[in-house]
Amino acid sequence: MTVVPVILCGGSGTRLWPLSRRNFAKHHIGIIDGESPYQRTLRRLAASRTFGKPIVIAGQEGRFLASDQAEAVGVEIELVLEPMARDTLPAVTLGALLAARRDPTAVAFVLPSDHLIPDPCAFGDAAAAAAEAAEDGAFVVLGLAPTRPASGYGYIRPGETLATGARQVVAFVEKPDVRRAASLIAEGCLWNAGMFCFRADAALAEIGQHAPVTRIAVEAALSEASEDLGALRLGRSYARAEKVSFDYAVMERTKQAAVVPVGFDWSDIGDWREVWALSPKDANGVASEGPTALIDVESSYIRADKRLIAAIGVKDLVVVDTPDALLISHIDRTQEVKSLVARLEAEGRPEAHTPAQVRRPWGWYQTMDLGDRFRVKRIQVAPGKQLSLQRHHHRAEHWVVVRGTAEVTRDAEVIIVGENESIYLPLGCTHRLANPGRIPVEIIEVQTGSYLEEDDIVRIEDDFGRC
Numbered sequence: 143m144t145v146v147p148v149i150l151c152g153g154s155g156t157r158l159w160p161l162s163r164r165n166f167a168k169h170h171i172g173i174i175d176g177e178s179p180y181q182r183t184l185r186r187l188a189a190s191r192t193f194g195k196p197i198v199i200a201g202q203e204g205r206f207l208a209s210d211q212a213e214a215v216g217v218e219i220e221l222v223l224e225p226m227a228r229d230t231l232p233a234v235t236l237g238a239l240l241a242a243r244r245d246p247t248a249v250a251f252v253l254p255s256d257h258l259i260p261d262p263c264a265f266g267d268a269a270a271a272a273a274e275a276a277e278d279g280a281f282v283v284l285g286l287a288p289t290r291p292a293s294g295y296g297y298i299r300p301g302e303t304l305a306t307g308a309r310q311v312v313a314f315v316e317k318p319d320v321r322r323a324a325s326l327i328a329e330g331c332l333w334n335a336g337m338f339c340f341r342a343d344a345a346l347a348e349i350g351q352h353a354p355v356t357r358i359a360v361e362a363a364l365s366e367a368s369e370d371l372g373a374l375r376l377g378r379s380y381a382r383a384e385k386v387s388f389d390y391a392v393m394e395r396t397k398q399a400a401v402v403p404v405g406f407d408w409s410d411i412g413d414w415r416e417v418w419a420l421s422p423k424d425a426n427g428v429a430s431e432g433p434t435a436l437i438d439v440e441s442s443y444i445r446a447d448k449r450l451i452a453a454i455g456v457k458d459l460v461v462v463d464t465p466d467a468l469l470i471s472h473i474d475r476t477q478e479v480k481s482l483v484a485r486l487e488a489e490g491r492p493e494a495h496t497p498a499q500v501r502r503p504w505g506w507y508q509t510m511d512l513g514d515r516f517r518v519k520r521i522q523v524a525p526g527k528q529l530s531l532q533r534h535h536h537r538a539e540h541w542v543v544v545r546g547t548a549e550v551t552r553d554a555e556v557i558i559v560g561e562n563e564s565i566y567l568p569l570g571c572t573h574r575l576a577n578p579g580r581i582p583v584e585i586i587e588v589q590t591g592s593y594l595e596e597d598d599i600v601r602i603e604d605d606f607g608r609c
Contacts, residue, residue, distance in 0.1 A: 143192075143249060143273060143277065144192070144193070144194040144248075145192050145193050145194065145248075145249045145250070145251045145269065145273045145339070146193075146194050146195075146197065146237075146240075146241040146244060146248050146249065146250045146251070146342075147187050147193045147194070147196040147197065147250075147251050147252075147253065148196070148197045148199065148233075148234070148237030148238075148240075148241065148250050148251065148252045148253070149180075149183060149184075149196050149197065149198045149199065149219075149253060149254075149255050150199055150230065150233050150234075150252065150253070150254050150255060151169060151180060151198050151199060151200040151201075151204060151208050151255040152167070152199070152200065152201050152204075152224065152227050152233070153167035153168065153169060153255075153256065155167035155168055155495075156479065156480045156483040156484075157411075157412055157413050157479060157480055158171070158173070158411070158413070158414060158417070158479075159467075159469065159479050159482070159483045159494075160462060160464045160466070160467035160468070160469050160493065161173075161445070161462060161464060163493075163494070163495050163496060163497045164203070164494070164495035164496075165203045165495055165496055165497060165500070165501075166203075166204075166207075166497040166501065167203075167204060167256075168256055168411060169183075169254075169255040169256035170204060170207045170208075170211065173411060173417055174258075174417070174420060174421060177215075178211055179255060179256045179257065179258055179411060180208070180211055180255040180256070181211050181212075181214065181215045182258060182259075183253065183254075183255050183256075183257065184196065184211075184212055184215050184217040184219070185215055185217070185262070186259060186262045186265055186266075187217070188215075188216075188217050189262040189263075189266065190262065190265070190266030190269065190270075191266075192266055192269050192270050192273065193251070193269070194244075195218060195219065195220055196217070196219050196220065197219070197220045197222060197237055197240050197241070198212070198219045198220065198221050198222065198255075199222050199224060199233045199236060199237065200221065200222070200223060200224070201223065201224050201226075201227060202223060202225075205221065205223055205373060206501065206502070206503040206606075207501055208221060209221055209372065209373070220240070220374075221372065221373040221374070222236065222240065222367075222373065222374045222376065223370065223373050223374065223375045223376060224236075224376060224380060225363075225375070225376055225377070225378060225380050225381070226380065226381060228380065228381075228383045228384070228385050229384075229385045229386055229387050230387045230388040230389070231349075231353060231356055231383070231384060231386050231387060231388045231390075231391045231392070232356055232359070232360050232380065232383035232384070232385075233388075234252050234338070234345070234349075234388040234392075235345075235346075235349050235353075235356055235357055235360045235383070236360050236363075236364065236376070237250055237252055238250055238340070238342045238345040238346050238349070239342075239346065239360060239361065239364055240364075241342040242342035242343060242346060245342075246342060246343045247341055247342070247343055248341070248342045249273045249276050249277055249339060249340070249341055249342070250339070250340060250341075250342050250345065251269055251272065251273065251337070251338070251339045252337065252338045252339070252388075253336075253337045253338075254336055254337070254410065256410060256411055257335070257337075257408060257409065257410050257411075258408070258409045258410075258411060258420065259406055259407065259408050260406075260407050261406045261407065264404070264405075264406035265406060268284055268402055268404040268406065269339070271306075271307060271308070271402050272284060272308070272337075272339035272402045273339055274306050274307075275304065275306040275307070275308035275339070275400050275402065276339040276340045276341055276344075277341065278304075278305070278306050279341070279344060279398055280304070280306070280308060280340070280398050280399070280400035281338065281339075281340045281344070281345070281348065281392070281393060281396050281398045281399050281400065282308060282338065282339040282340065282400050282401070282402055283298065283311070283334060283335070283336075283337065283338050283339075283393060283399070283400075283401050283402075284335045284337040284339075284401070284402055284404050285298045285300065285332030285333065285334065285335070285401040285402065285403045285404065286332055286333040286335050286403075286404055286405075286406075286408050287332065287333075287403065287404070287405045288323075288327045288331070288332065288333050291320050291321075291323035291324035291326075291327055292320075292323060292333070293317055293318060293319055293320050293323055294317060294412055294477065295317065295333045295334060296314060296315060296316050296317055296333070296334035296389065297314070297315040297318065297323070297326045297331040297332065297333060297334060298311055298313075298314055298315070298331060298332045298333070298334050298401050299311070299312040299313040299314075299315065299326075299329070299330075299331050300312065300330065300331070300332060300401050300403065304400060306400075307402075308400040308401060308402050309400060309401050309402075309403065310399070310400055310401075311393075311399035311400060311401050314334065314389065314393065314394050314399075315331065332401060332403055334389070335404075335408060335410075336389075336410075338388065338393070344398075345392075348392055348396050348398075349391075349392060352391055352392055352395050352396070353384060353386075353391045353392065355382065355383070355384055356383040356384045356386075356391070358382075359379050359380060359381075359382035359383040360379075360380065360383055362377065362379035362382075363376040363377045363378070363379040363380035363383075364376060364377075365377070366378070366379055370607060371503075371606060371607060412477075413476040413477050413479065414443055414460040414462065414469075414471065414473075414476040414479065415443075415460070415473050415474065415476045415477075417429075417443060418442075418443035418460065418473060421443065426439060426440045426441070427440055427441040427442070428440065428441070428442050428443075428444065429442075429443045429444070430443075430444040430445070430446075431444075431445045431446065432445055432446030432447060432448070432451070432463075433446050433448070433449070433450045433451070434446055434450070434451045434452070434453070435450060435451075435452040435453075436452070436453050436454075437453070437454045437455070438454060438455045439453050439454075439455070439456055439457065439459075440456075440457035440458070441457050441458050441473065442456065442457060442458060442459040442460065442461070442473065443459075443460045443461070443462075443473065444459075444461045445461070445462045445463065446463050447463055447464050447465060448465065449463060451463055458472055458473045458474065459471070459472065459473060460472075460473050460476055464497075464498055465498035465499075465508065466493050466497075466498040466509075467493045467498075502529075503527070503605075503606045504523055504524060504527035504528060504529055504605075504606075505521070505522045505523045505524045505527060505582065506521075506522055507519050507520065507521045507522075507587075508520045510586075512594075515590060515591060515592065515594075516588065516589060516590050516594075517588075517589040517594045518586065518587070518588050518589075519586070519587040519589070520584070520585075520586060520587075521575070521584070521585050521586075521587055522582050522583070522584045523548075523575060523576070523577040523582065523583045523584075523585075524577065524582055525577055525579060525580050525581060525582065526577065526578075527576070527577055527605075528549075528574060528575065528576035528577065528605060529574055529575045529576070530574065530599070530601040530602070530603060530604035530605070530606075530608065531551065531572060531573070531574040531601070531602045531603040531604070532572070532573065532574070532599050532600055532601050532602060533570055533571060533572050533573065533600050533602070534569065534570070534591070534598050534599065534600070535569075535570065535593075535598055535600070536569075536591045536592050536593035536594070536598050537569065537589045537590060537591030537592075537593065537594055537598060538566070538567060538568050538569045538589070538590055538591055539566075539567040539573075539587055539588065539589050539590075540564060540565075540566055540567070540587070540588040540590075541559070541564060541565050541567065541575070541585045541586070541587055542562075542563075542564040542585060542586045542588075543559050543560060543561055543562070543563055543564070543583065543584070543585050544561065544562075544584050544585065544586060545561060545581070545582065545583065545584035546561070546577065546579055546581050546582060546583035546584060547559070547560050547561070547577075547578070547579050547583065548560075548575060548576070548577065548583045548585060549575075549576040549577070549578045550565050550573065550574070550575060550576075551572070551573055551574040551576070552565070552567060552571055552572075552573050553571050553572050553573075569591065572602060574603075
């Protein structure tokens, strides 16, 4: 039996702010040892013979990261784009429909993209056990052995053991307070890991019974879907799907719910305290990344992007520095970062949603300096990629190549610009930056003019379908 994995690759990127943002969610960032949780998830699936080609459900903001990071780890995916975020019920419905396209009786395994599970063999064994129970008609959730009375997780009360070795689910308990969580653990309850396994046809029947509006909407959106640069883009009918979780809409209502208890280590990297707990630490309990100078610092997480962070005589702190924002928090209050980001959003602060280094399908750019009538950017273009052919109404640009060789279109000219060379693009000219070489091209761009925002771009041609 081959199981179809369905990876939920959305998310708002608020819990690990300022490193993660709405446009650069936590599952795509190299949190520990450089590789992203999404890439670790792909590797974990590829390491097991249980799984077939993954279906990855992502939003527009993360689509190119999803495909590029999958290519970087050598895993082929089927990428599907939601036109808007609608919680997990529509995404799971979509996964079941796509799995049923491969085989109506296929077993689908739905999992988030941001979980860390260090033991891929134990994970593969648990998935195989879940698939066996699902093939027998059960709606299976993996239940983790709790390590502490956490209030941020849902709990599962298991019942009698079934013939497949899974256990019936007596009840789901939504995120209790710490005291109630401790009581649930004493009663033998498990954490709800948010990983589900079921037969595609059984899931669609159950969704049709409990959430018919969503099934109809997702089916319509899938019938309206179109190919978009190697991804399947759903139609606008997706907006009619209910914005509700799969747990609430189906798992808490079906009579076929079962749980496979598992004991492997697991983390959903829910906040910076969790990152600290997972990171290597010194004798004083300090985890640090990047350039730091620390004296008498205890029980803290210190992360520097480029600037040196120096600290003396502090404890129980999280300090995360990025080019455009600095977070300082007591280590026990990092769950409140989400509320902080909501406040920044309400104030209209771009730091709430846009990272300092903005990813594009051709590479990335980062604003280095910004003042009255000028902006300085660092731009990197991947080998074989090019920006759109474009013009600006309000600014001129000066490009200095600091690495690689750039091919620059300027009106009717095509000019090769090498390292330590520059080119001027006057106001209103049609221009394009391309990288014809085998190494990334890096330039420093100086914009000058009366208006310098990204919406002053008139695209004439674009390899990525943007307008």
